Amino acid sequence: MLKNSMNVALVLLAIAIHTIADESFDVRRHLSTVTRYGIVKDMSDDSFVPSQNLDQCTPIHLNLVARHGTRAPTKKRIRELEALAARLEVLVRDAKEQKQSLDKIPAWLTGWSSPWKGKRAGGELISEGEDELYHLGVRIREQFPNLFSEEYHPDIYSIKATQVPRASASAVAFGMGLFSGKGKLGPGGHRAFAVTSENRASDIVLRFHDCCQSYKDFRKSQEPTVKKLKEPTLDEISHELVRRYGLNFTKQDVSSLWFLCKQEASLLNITNQACSLFSPVEVSLLEYADDLESFILKGYGNSLNYRMGVPLLEDVIQSMEQAIKAKEEGYAPGSFEKARLRFAHAETLLPFSCLIGLFLGEFEFELIQREQTLQFPPKPPNKRNWRGSIVTPFAGNNMLVLYSCRSNNSSKYFVKVLHNERPIPIAGCNGSDSCPFEVFKERIVAPHLKHDYNALCNVNLVQKEKSSAPSKFSQMFSWIFSPWNADTPAQKVEL
Ligand SMILES: *[C@@H]1O[C@H](CO)[C@@H](O)[C@H](O)[C@H]1NC(C)=O
Numbered sequence: 011m012l013k014n015s016m017n018v019a020l021v022l023l024a025i026a027i028h029t030i031a032d033e034s035f036d037v038r039r040h041l042s043t044v045t046r047y048g049i050v051k052d053m054s055d056d057s058f059v060p061s062q063n064l065d066q067c068t069p070i071h072l073n074l075v076a077r078h079g080t081r082a083p084t085k086k087r088i089r090e091l092e093a094l095a096a097r098l099e100v101l102v103r104d105a106k107e108q109k110q111s112l113d114k115i116p117a118w119l120t121g122w123s124s125p126w127k128g129k130r131a132g133g134e135l136i137s138e139g140e141d142e143l144y145h146l147g148v149r150i151r152e153q154f155p156n157l158f159s160e161e162y163h164p165d166i167y168s169i170k171a172t173q174v175p176r177a178s179a180s181a182v183a184f185g186m187g188l189f190s191g192k193g194k195l196g197p198g199g200h201r202a203f204a205v206t207s208e209n210r211a212s213d214i215v216l217r218f219h220d221c222c223q224s225y226k227d228f229r230k231s232q233e234p235t236v237k238k239l240k241e242p243t244l245d246e247i248s249h250e251l252v253r254r255y256g257l258n259f260t261k262q263d264v265s266s267l268w269f270l271c272k273q274e275a276s277l278l279n280i281t282n283q284a285c286s287l288f289s290p291v292e293v294s295l296l297e298y299a300d301d302l303e304s305f306i307l308k309g310y311g312n313s314l315n316y317r318m319g320v321p322l323l324e325d326v327i328q329s330m331e332q333a334i335k336a337k338e339e340g341y342a343p344g345s346f347e348k349a350r351l352r353f354a355h356a357e358t359l360l361p362f363s364c365l366i367g368l369f370l371g372e373f374e375f376e377l378i379q380r381e382q383t384l385q386f387p388p389k390p391p392n393k394r395n396w397r398g399s400i401v402t403p404f405a406g407n408n409m410l411v412l413y414s415c416r417s418n419n420s421s422k423y424f425v426k427v428l429h430n431e432r433p434i435p436i437a438g439c440n441g442s443d444s445c446p447f448e449v450f451k452e453r454i455v456a457p458h459l460k461h462d463y464n465a466l467c468n469v470n471l472v473q474k475e476k477s478s479a480p481s482k483f484s485q486m487f488s489w490i491f492s493p494w495n496a497d498t499p500a501q502k503v504e505l
Pocket residue numbers: 104105108110256257258
């Protein structure tokens with residue numbers, strides 16, 4: 011009797027602790043790269059004081075590298091969720107057959123079916139994603155009025171997207187915001203603008219990951235490592251869930267449930283189903299496992315991950331040099347580029363952030379410069395800089411704004427970096443959010459430009475293998491003629 015009432019008391023205490031924790035814990039901020047932009051946009055490091063040293067300067071050029079907005083799950087993931095529905099049915103049935111009490115089973119779980127059931131295609135930008143990019147365009151124009159005051163011309167505002175529909179749709183949504191009210195089309199005063207793409211088979215500026223054979227090999231070789239790193243977390247959590255809900259969840263089930271949680275919370279704003287299966291601590295561990303994966307496969311975990319982005323970095327620097335030349339030589343307004351706006355993927359934005367040394371302390375920056383590897387980010391509850399939700403949420407972006415300053419000194423041009431529209435400390439600029447263009451170029455960019463894309467990626471080797479024209483053609487045709495199968499194996503896990 012006494013024992014029972016003590017158990018009840020303990021359970022009540024546990025519930026109380028659980029609810030207190032829940033109040034400050036918003037799972038929607040912990041979805042790694044499935045996090046929505048609006049949830050994290052204003053959540054950056056408040057302790058960082060942006061520098062004021064550019065007060066006397068004018069922005070003359072802007073580079074944007076943005077990830078596409080919130081998108082539907084891909085076809086492969088849609089199938090995973092359908093398999094999960096079948097699994098849950100079996101688990102509940104087994105529990106019934108064992109004549110177990112069903113009290114512990116959350117109500118939603120019985121008879122659950124995937125909201126994406128029967129959809130034949132996935133991966134497209136959804137309306138929430140359009141909204142993110144549209145408003146980003148509106149805010150950028152408001153923030154830099156003198157950069158965007160000119161009459162549109164495709165050479166002045168160059169808009170580039172990868173040849174993947176969610177990225178080009180993101181570019182269009184952004185442009186609609188950026189140019190709204192500037193045209194004559196419809197009640198919104200829209201205007202047409204150009205979005206250009208390179209062929210995805212050779213787009214080494216925005217899809218360098220997909221053209222780089224040695225990166226593809228590396229990624230494949232790391233699959234077992236990543237799986238092994240995630241295993242203990244999934245093991246531990248599946249044991250907990252089995253105990254808590256009386257269903258025999260496997261590791262795979264837990265992995266699919268976490269995926270479902272991220273989709274529900276991000277796309278449907280539902281947090282009281284799959285997400286509520288996990289405690290805040292468990293969510294933090296699952297989030298960490300995702301972040302660790304992106305660190306290893308797309309981030310500082312391996313230098314190839316970001317070095318293959320050298321063509322993009324070159325493109326950025328070259329656009330700045332052109333802008334400086336236009337300024338120095340007094341080109342007439344309307345005859346030079348003011349912004350280069352790019353819409354791509356997490357696979358583009360993450361490496362680019364690494365190339366400019368974001369999310370690093372000074373010590374780590376030095377290590378990277380000396381071409382040494384970084385340690386893994388620390389496990390929760392330790393704090394870490396490398397968080398997918400901050401580094402690449404949907405519509406996550408880096409802006410590099412070039413300023414011209416009136417000064418008697420040699421540093422007339424400055425680069426300022428905004429991450430998700432906020433100033434961010436750059437280790438290569440002594441932790442300031444800006445530094446002189448020359449310093450930026452010498453200290454941050456030059457060490458990377460020593461590396462050559464073709465050499466890094468074994469491009470010559472690949473071309474030898476695929477040198478026969480027909481195979482290139484058939485590759486192209488299979489892509490053109492099979493829109494529902496556009497994801498080739500190498501792109502399956504693309505974000
Ligand atoms: C779960 O698995 C264990 C061990 O495999 C088994 O003893 C138990 O009956 C199963 N429970 C249910 C509900 O299927």
